[in-house]
Amino acid sequence: MNIVVLVKYIPNPEGTPEMGPDHRLKREGVEGALDPGDEHSVEAALQLAGSDGEVTLVTMGPEAAVGALRRGLSMGGHKGVHVLDDSLKGADVLVTARVLAAVVKRQAGFDLVLAGVESTDGYTGTLPMAVAELLDLPNVTFARKVEVADGTLKVERQTEAGYDEVECPLPAVVTVTAGANEPRYPTLKGIMQAKQKPMDTLSVSDLGLSAEDVKATQEVMGLEPVAAKEAGEVIEDPEEAPGRVVEFLTKAKVI
C-alpha cells in the first residue's frame, strides 16, 4: 500500500513560540521539529504500508522544514517531497491545501493520505479536509484506529462519547489522533539511512500552480491575548453549599 503523509515543521514544540511583527509565528532562525502530532500519522502510515508498501512524506515550508521530512524518513518513511518557494510565505490554509493537493496528485498510485488532526502551532484543524475536497476524495477525521481490509478503509473515529466505526473506499484522506499509536523513536541506523533516501524539492511552478493560486486570501489583522481565567468561588460551609450551587446553576440557566 502506498501512503502519502502530510507533515509539518513547527517552531519550538516544547517551548513558547514567538510571534513576528506580521502577527505570525516566527518560523525562521528558531529551533524546530516535526510536529509531535504528525509523528502519529507517520507511525500509522508505516504500520499500514507494511514491508512492501511505500510511505511518502510531504511538507511545505522554509528551508528548515526539511527537518520534518528527515525525522519521518529516519522513522522509516521511504521518500520526501519538500515544497520550498518564497512566494508561499504567509500562506493560509487554502493556499497550503492547494499546494499539498497538487503534490499528492503527482504521487502515482497512492492509496491513502494521512495527516495529523491539527497542527500544534496553528491549530486550525481544517487543512486535511480542504486537501480532501480539492482532490475530490472522501475524508475521515479523528481516526484512533485505521485498518484496510479487502481494499476498504475501516476507521474507528474518536467521538466525545466513544467511537464510530466508519468504512470508506480508497483512496481517502484520514486524520490520525495522538491516541492511535506510540510513535517509534528513530534509531541511529534509521537516522543514517534517512540521509540516503530520495528527497524532492519542488517550487510552486513545478507544481503547475499560478501566482493567483498561492495568493493568501486571509490576513491576520491583530492578536489579543486570551483573557486569564478568573479564580473560581469556593464555598466551604456545607450548610450553605447546596443552596448556592442551585442559585449558581439557575443564574447560568442550566436549571
Place this chain on the structure above:
Amino acid sequence: MLHPLFTEEHEQLRRSVRQFVESELAPHAQEWEREGGFPDWVFKRMGDLGFMGVRFPEEYGGQGGDWGHSIVIAEEMARCGSGGVGMAIAVQSEMATPPIFKFGTEAQKQRFLLPAIKGEKIVCLGITEPNAGSDVAGIETTARPDGDGGWVINGRKIFITNGVRADFCVLVTRNDKEAGHHGFSLFLVDTDTPGFEVSRKLDKLGMRSSDTAELVLDDVRVPSEQLLGEQGHGFVEIMWELQGERVIGAAGSIAGGWLVFEKTLAYAKERHAFGRPIGRFQVNRHKFATMATELEAARQLLYDTALAWERGEYPVKQISMVKLYSGLVVNRVMNECLQLWGGMGYATETGIERAWRDSRLLRIGGGTDEIMREIISKTMGL
C-alpha cells in the same frame, strides 16, 4: 555551534534518546529509587530501540556508531533523574561489553556480546574486591587450571553493579601470583555456574536504583573457551576497559551537573528573598557564573578527549584528567546548587538531594580522584 565530535545525525539521535528517557524512564525515577532497583525490561527495551552498544557493529547488535553517539546516550540518560539507571545501563553497554568485542573470540561474541547488546542478558563487571579497589594489581581472586583444560576460580568481588541480577560476569582473576602484572586473566562466567553466589546486596548512599552486589566464587569451574582475551594479559585488558568507563562516566556526570544547574538557575530566578529573586544577589550570580564556567570546561575537555580517541589516539592522561576534573566540578556544582535551594533542596521532593547523593560516587567509582592524580603525575616524570 556543534563540537566536531558531533554531526546533525548525532543531534537527531539525541532527540530520540531524550524522548525515550523522558517518556519511559523519568516517570518511574521516584518509584525505582524507593524500591532500590529498576526492572529488567529497561535493558530489553533499550536493546530493542538500538540504544545499547551503539558503537558496536550491526552484526553484534550495535548500530555502527562512534564515541559521539555513546556520549549522546550517556548524556541523555542523565535526564532519567535517577543516576543508578544510567550507571547500570552504562555498565552493560559501555563497560562490561567492550572487552568482549575487543578481546573476545567470535563464539564468545555470539554467546555473550550479542544477547547483552539486545538487552536479553544482563552483565556485570567483576574487578573490585574487599582487599583490592584502587590497587587493581592487588586482587586475590585466583584462577587455576583444573587439569582438564579448564579453570577453577576462587575469591570474592565487591561493589559489583548489576551483580545481583546479572546473567554473566566479566571477571578479573589472577592466574599466576609470581608473574606480576602478567599474571592476570579475564573470564566470562555464567552466574548460574555452581559455586557462583551473590552473598549480599549492598545498601549505599546514592545510585540507589542500581543494584550493587558482593559475590563469592567458590570452586567455580569454567571451560577454557570462557577465558576472555589472552591468558596473562588481563591487567592490560582491564586497564583498557577502565579508560572507556571513565569517559562514559564523565559524560553522564557532567550532563547530570548541567541539568541540576539549569533547574537551580530557573529556581533562583523565581524564588524571592529580601525583595528580589535570589539569583540577583551578587554572591549567587557569581556562583552561577563559576559553575557554568567549570561545567563548560569539563564538557569541552570531555569532548576533545573523546574526539582524540575517535581519531585513533589512546589519550590515557587526558582521560584521567576528565575523570578527575568532572568528578570535582560536578560535586562542587551539586553542593552549591543544594545550598541555593536551601530547605527545598534538602527535602526529597525536588530531586536535588538525590542528585547530590548520586554525584558523590563520581570521585570514587571507576578510579578515585587519588588514582587519577597518580596516573597524571606519572606522565610528568615525578
